[in-house]
Amino acid sequence: MEKTRTFTFQNEILRKLIHLSSSAFPLLYYFFLTREQMLWLLVSATSGMIAGELLRRYFTFFKNLYLKYLGSVTRDYELASKWTGATFMMIGMLLTVYLFEREAAIPAILFLTIGDPAAALIGRKYGTQKYFDKSLEGSLAFYLSAAAVILILTDFSWGGLFVALAAAVIEFLPLGLDDNLLIPVLSGYLLHILI
Numbered sequence: 001m002e003k004t005r006t007f008t009f010q011n012e013i014l015r016k017l018i019h020l021s022s023s024a025f026p027l028l029y030y031f032f033l034t035r036e037q038m039l040w041l042l043v044s045a046t047s048g049m050i051a052g053e054l055l056r057r058y059f060t061f062f063k064n065l066y067l068k069y070l071g072s073v074t075r076d077y078e079l080a081s082k083w084t085g086a087t088f089m090m091i092g093m094l095l096t097v098y099l100f101e102r103e104a105a106i107p108a109i110l111f112l113t114i115g116d117p118a119a120a121l122i123g124r125k126y127g128t129q130k131y132f133d134k135s136l137e138g139s140l141a142f143y144l145s146a147a148a149v150i151l152i153l154t155d156f157s158w159g160g161l162f163v164a165l166a167a168a169v170i171e172f173l174p175l176g177l178d179d180n181l182l183i184p185v186l187s188g189y190l191l192h193i194l195i
Helices: 009-021 024-031 035-058 060-073 076-080 085-099 102-126 136-153 158-172 179-194
Strands: none
Touching: 009 060, 009 085, 009 102, 024 035, 024 085, 024 102, 035 060, 035 085, 085 102, 085 179, 102 136, 102 158, 102 179, 136 158, 158 179
16 A cells, blocks of 8 residues: 655645646637637646546556656545546536537636635635635635636626625535536536526
């Protein structure tokens, strides 16, 4: 059995910078790509991520290569028994773009790519009120980030701010499925019906 590693705040910063860089996908969709083009891009990226997960899991050479370059930003439980959050994020983005129109899909994905890093970094650095291995301070950072996305990308609506709050709750609660999948899909659905 492999030794448990210490996941430092610097590791968390690097991990969340990668997470934040995924904002390129919804921004490409907002400024340049049609829905069909975005779906092709996400199908390709998601397929690559799944292939990488399978190679990492079943071939020692690829596992060692992964550990060398990305091991420092991967949590122990991801290495041991499940796919990485990045793969769930790609699947979540793909499902969100496939299921919902761009007006709902783009903010929903940005909730994840901006709000989740804000929650993790603020929560880890300043969080004092902790529940479910999360902090209220981190959840507030998530909500403020998601609310900013709503205010910037949509016409003001209380429904949009409610969805931002719902997304923060989804990120906070231990719902059993990876929040990188749940946040964009459930937020996209709520945005679809409320704004």
